[in-house]
Amino acid sequence: MIRINDIIDKVFDNNPEADLDIIDRAYIYSARVHDGQVRLSGEPYLSHPLEVAGILADMRLDPVSIAAGLLHDVIEDTHATREQIEDMFGPEVAHIVSGVTKLSKVHANSAQARQAESIRKMLLAMADDIRVILIKLADRLHNMRTLGFHKKEEKKKKISQETLDIYAPLASRLGIYWIKKELEDTSFMYMYPDEYSRIKGLVSKDKEERENYIDTVRGMIKAEMEKAGLPCEVKGRYKHFFSIRQKMLSQNLSFEEVYDIIAFRIITDTKSRCYEALGILHALWKPIDIKFKDYIGRPKPNMYQSLHTTVIGPYGERVEIQIRTLEMDNVAESGIAAHWGYKEGKRIDENVSKKFAWIQNLVENQANINDPDEFLESVRIDLFPDEVYVFTPHGEIKSLNKGSTPVDFAYMIHTEVGNQCVGAKVNGRMVPLKYELNTGDIVEIITANNHHPSKDWLSFVKTVKAKSRIKQWIKIQEKERSISLGRELCEKAFRKAKLNYNALVKSEEMDQVIADFGFKSLEDLIANVGYGKITPLQVVRKFERKSELEETKDSIFNKLVNKVIKKKNRAGVTVKGIDDVLVRFGKCCQPVPGDAITGYITQGQGVTVHRVSCVNALTMNPERQIDIEWNQQSEETYPVKIQIHSYDRVGLLADLASNISKNGANILNVHSEIREDKTVDSFFTLAVKDTDHLKKVLTAIKKVKLIAKVKRVDV
Numbered sequence: 001m002i003r004i005n006d007i008i009d010k011v012f013d014n015n016p017e018a019d020l021d022i023i024d025r026a027y028i029y030s031a032r033v034h035d036g037q038v039r040l041s042g043e044p045y046l047s048h049p050l051e052v053a054g055i056l057a058d059m060r061l062d063p064v065s066i067a068a069g070l071l072h073d074v075i076e077d078t079h080a081t082r083e084q085i086e087d088m089f090g091p092e093v094a095h096i097v098s099g100v101t102k103l104s105k106v107h108a109n110s111a112q113a114r115q116a117e118s119i120r121k122m123l124l125a126m127a128d129d130i131r132v133i134l135i136k137l138a139d140r141l142h143n144m145r146t147l148g149f150h151k152k153e154e155k156k157k158k159i160s161q162e163t164l165d166i167y168a169p170l171a172s173r174l175g176i177y178w179i180k181k182e183l184e185d186t187s188f189m190y191m192y193p194d195e196y197s198r199i200k201g202l203v204s205k206d207k208e209e210r211e212n213y214i215d216t217v218r219g220m221i222k223a224e225m226e227k228a229g230l231p232c233e234v235k236g237r238y239k240h241f242f243s244i245r246q247k248m249l250s251q252n253l254s255f256e257e258v259y260d261i262i263a264f265r266i267i268t269d270t271k272s273r274c275y276e277a278l279g280i281l282h283a284l285w286k287p288i289d290i291k292f293k294d295y296i297g298r299p300k301p302n303m304y305q306s307l308h309t310t311v312i313g314p315y316g317e318r319v320e321i322q323i324r325t326l327e328m329d330n331v332a333e334s335g336i337a338a339h340w341g342y343k344e345g346k347r348i349d350e351n352v353s354k355k356f357a358w359i360q361n362l363v364e365n366q367a368n369i370n371d372p373d374e375f376l377e378s379v380r381i382d383l384f385p386d387e388v389y390v391f392t393p394h395g396e397i398k399s400l401n402k403g404s405t406p407v408d409f410a411y412m413i414h415t416e417v418g419n420q421c422v423g424a425k426v427n428g429r430m431v432p433l434k435y436e437l438n439t440g441d442i443v444e445i446i447t448a449n450n451h452h453p454s455k456d457w458l459s460f461v462k463t464v465k466a467k468s469r470i471k472q473w474i475k476i477q478e479k480e481r482s483i484s485l486g487r488e489l490c491e492k493a494f495r496k497a498k499l500n501y502n503a504l505v506k507s508e509e510m511d512q513v514i515a516d517f518g519f520k521s522l523e524d525l526i527a528n529v530g531y532g533k534i535t536p537l538q539v540v541r542k543f544e545r546k547s548e549l550e551e552t553k554d555s556i557f558n559k560l561v562n563k564v565i566k567k568k569n570r571a572g573v574t575v576k577g578i579d580d581v582l583v584r585f586g587k588c589c590q591p592v593p594g595d596a597i598t599g600y601i602t603q604g605q606g607v608t609v610h611r612v613s614c615v616n617a618l619t620m621n622p623e624r625q626i627d628i629e630w631n632q633q634s635e636e637t638y639p640v641k642i643q644i645h646s647y648d649r650v651g652l653l654a655d656l657a658s659n660i661s662k663n664g665a666n667i668l669n670v671h672s673e674i675r676e677d678k679t680v681d682s683f684f685t686l687a688v689k690d691t692d693h694l695k696k697v698l699t700a701i702k703k704v705k706l707i708a709k710v711k712r713v714d715v
């Protein structure tokens with residue numbers, strides 16, 4: 001078991017100025033709260049947080065991350081609370097520890113949904129503080145190292161599969177290659193023990209011969225570099241087992257045919273020397289053209305940089321050689337962690353944040369995908385990137401998933417370019433929209449203003465962005481179609497039931513009906529009628545039931561309430577300088593004569609009247625504003641909403657209704673909300689002649705028994 005002093009030494013070696021005290025304190029606290037707990041291995045539980053902290057120190061992370069690693073499961077597994085952690089170690093450590101704790105709580109029915117949920121949580125946690133995921137990776141790595149202590153084979157396989165599905169790709173995407181490799185190889189060993197042993201056996205077979213080969217080739221490369229005065233270190237590396245297996249499966253190769261089981265790495269000091277070394281190598285051994293990859297010019301999204309070349313080696317064999325600087329080599333192993341400041345308080349730098357902006361994108365693009373299968377599929381594409389690099393006609397480089405098409409490219413440029421894409425030229429030639437792009441292609445998208453995405457595109461696009469934007473467009477179209485169909489169906493059904501559809505859609509009963517069905521808006525309700533999810537008759541029945549209920553209420557009140565005024569097209573307002581213009585009233589502020597008003601010229605729908613104090617009037621475009629005034633001779637009445645706050649008592653509504661009626665105002669609508677403190681707010685929509693009439697009604701209501709407050713309110 002690693003000791004705390006070993007961890008502290010590692011941190012000190014990385015950064016002699018690090019705050020070691022927080023690590024010490026976290027260790028003491030963790031030891032205290034985990035006291036008495038044991039792991040399946042029989043070791044004290046403390047060994048786990050210590051090993052996790054050791055892995056984090058190997059990743060050269062900052063003391064805050066290491067302290068959080070020591071405490072990573074105290075909230076979940078002991079009596080410790082987030083507040084205690086915050087008091088003792090500060091908000092940063094507490095935030096990270098509680099982030100790790102949240103990740104371990106996944107509630108879902110199916111295995112698929114569980115996986116989707118845990119990936120979604122990880123993405124969110126990464127977008128919040130990437131250190132949460134680094135700790136989770138270290139935690140998983142140690143759990144994999146000790147997986148052998150689990151008794152059940154099934155359990156070991158399940159955990160290994162999850163590691164291959166989620167944790168290894170995440171480590172790869174974050175560029176922490178050493179963790180990715182270890183996770184893959186350990187999972188491989190538990191998942192397919194026979195195959196693992198076979199490959200392991202084949203790699204170690206003829207070990208001595210292989211080591212001799214490595215020494216010889218390394219010596220040759222080194223000598224050639226020295227001759228050219230190029231300082232460098234040359235290493236031989238064995239491909240990891242899981243990667244060998246993947247290559248054999250994906251390219252249908254036998255073990256002997258995987259030529260890069262041994263490869264060489266040249267580490268030099270500057271970027272230009274990397275290219276120089278490449279030239280020297282190619283002069284020594286003939287390169288295989290198609291196997292050259294310049295990840296220095298085009299780094300991978302996980303920041304990996306290196307030149308890869310394959311040459312015909314000294315014995316006529318293929319030799320893969322990777323060339324990079326020392327700094328690139330560090331990043332190749334540690335990825336994002338290599339860029340993580342391990343000095344106190346130093347945050348991840350902006351450049352690195354930009355490189356990892358894909359995390360944010362992933363979170364945003366997937367926020368609306370609810371189906372676990374679809375979610376996993378889309379994340380899989382993003383987590384197992386196999387990029388192609390293509391160019392815009394202006395020479396800008398874009399990286400896309402392998403298999404991407406011009407439509408993916410178009411959506412990557414801009415959603416509108418995608419939506420209006422009609423054709424594409426690749427390297428100057430027209431290609432079908434489902435053409436698979438290759439690295440180096442120059443792609444030009446042809447758009448047409450009124451063109452729209454097609455459902456068929458979903459069958460070939462590869463990127464999450466293109467998929468989600470096309471689906472979004474289809475959804476909007478379907479919704480629009482459903483709304484107009486739904487409206488038509490409802491109108492017919494209402495007519496048949498002798499209900500006035502146009503009046504009722506604007507009523508408060510409709511708000512209630514919408515809520516009864518569990519929808520948020522009238523549009524949603526109508527669209528669902530159009531989709532066929534509810535029938536128009538179900539909507540009609542709600543209204544019929546409502547009027548039946550109403551009839552059982554107090555009869556005086558009922559008669560008054562049901563005297564709904566059928567209003568004629570509103571006059572009563574003159575628009576200055578224009579005679580014959582359609583005038584409508586803002587539903588938002590319900591102006592009545594006497595109110596200061598203003599007009600808003602709408603597109604094709606005449607002028608809308610608002611009170612000058614209405615928020616909509618305050619924010620309207622001044623160019624569309626027009627002066628209007630009340631017509632003095634108008635005989636019209638106007639709806640206005642009032643709120644009456646009072647104590648709840650028997651007969652209150654009847655008293656109010658008769659008082660309002662006595663004062664010459666008709667009641668168009670009423671509803672009450674009873675509060676816990678035995679008071680009630682009654683909302684009446686009245687038809688009044690003007691503000692004076694309204695004032696008279698309000699004053700009269702104040703005289704009704706036990707009324708606390710009366711006021712006019714906006715709708």
Ligand SMILES: Nc1nc2c(ncn2[C@@H]2O[C@H](COP(=O)(O)OP(=O)(O)OP(=O)(O)O)[C@@H](OP(=O)(O)OP(=O)(O)O)[C@H]2O)c(=O)[nH]1
Pocket residue numbers: 175177181237238239240243244260293300302304308331332333
């Ligand atoms: N650190 C790091 N190394 C990378 C990355 N991508 C590629 N490499 C290195 O490059 C090797 C080969 O990758 P590629 O050139 O992409 O080609 P291949 O996948 O072999 O297919 P191809 O031969 O082109 O058909 C990898 O081997 P293995 O994956 O077997 O790994 P390791 O060597 O560490 O066990 C790594 O050594 C990366 O993102 N990070």
